[in-house]
Amino acid sequence: MPVDHLGIAVRSLAEALPRWEGPLGATASPPEVVDSQRVRIAFLDAGSTHLEFLEPTAPDSPVAKFLETRGEGLHHLAFAVPNVDRKLAELDSAGYRLIDRVARTGARGRRIAFCHPSAFDGVLVEFVEGEP
Amino acid sequence: MPVDHLGIAVRSLAEALPRWEGPLGATASPPEVVDSQRVRIAFLDAGSTHLEFLEPTAPDSPVAKFLETRGEGLHHLAFAVPNVDRKLAELDSAGYRLIDRVARTGARGRRIAFCHPSAFDGVLVEFVEGEP
Secondary structure, eight states: OOOEEEEEEOOOOOHHHHHHHHHOOOOOOOOOOEGGGGEEEEEEEEEEEEEEEEEESSTHHHHHHHHHOOOOOEEEEEEEEOHHHHHHHHHHTTTBBBSSSOOOOGEEEEEEEOOOOOGGGOOEEEESOOOO | OOEOOOEEOOOOOHHHHHHHHHTTTTTOOOOEGGGGGEEEEEEEEEEEEEEEEEESTTTTTTTHHHHHHHOOOEEEEEEESSHHHHHHHHHHHTTTTTSSSOOEEEEOOOEEEEEEEGGHHHHHHHEESSOO
């Protein structure tokens, strides 16, 4: 199952992106606000996968809380799946703890769902519908 | 620049791997001990990149200390580069803080080097020589 993207929580996209663009030899996408998660997001291509930089847009957003307790850094790991609903059903019946029992709309209008970090050894795992 | 692998720190490979193998539909590689880092490592294919699971083999290993302070979870992000020495020189001259100023031997006998997390927004970034 391919990695769709890797989420990285930062305080400021404007400050973080140039630090990555040089060494990676890539230019970030124009930032996009995802209201449901109260974040501003920009992507950077890294081979066949992507880095997703997340800047909170509100102090009560999950990413703002993550920054408060853990600081900047690796935030989540997303896999691309053909069908998110089928994957959720499969995980649920195998006893994996889910955050989203129903898929919701994420960045770039794609259907996404998160599992609880306790399901995957402390890693916040996301499933995204479609090709990476 | 392609992602070579994503490192995930766990207390026990034997307990963690089956949790990932099912949902990812992949089988982990046989564990390998990397003495220089005092870890036992197993890889799981994820599309054109890999998940690298790290279990400490000694209580004073960097991964053991990470587990103590942060718990299990995402540990580092590795990019594949054609030449690690050239990448280190490029980063050094651009003012990026490095952990390794000289490449060393990592898992699967590959040449690797780590940058300090403060260089990349809290992310421990590794460069690995060769194809992912």
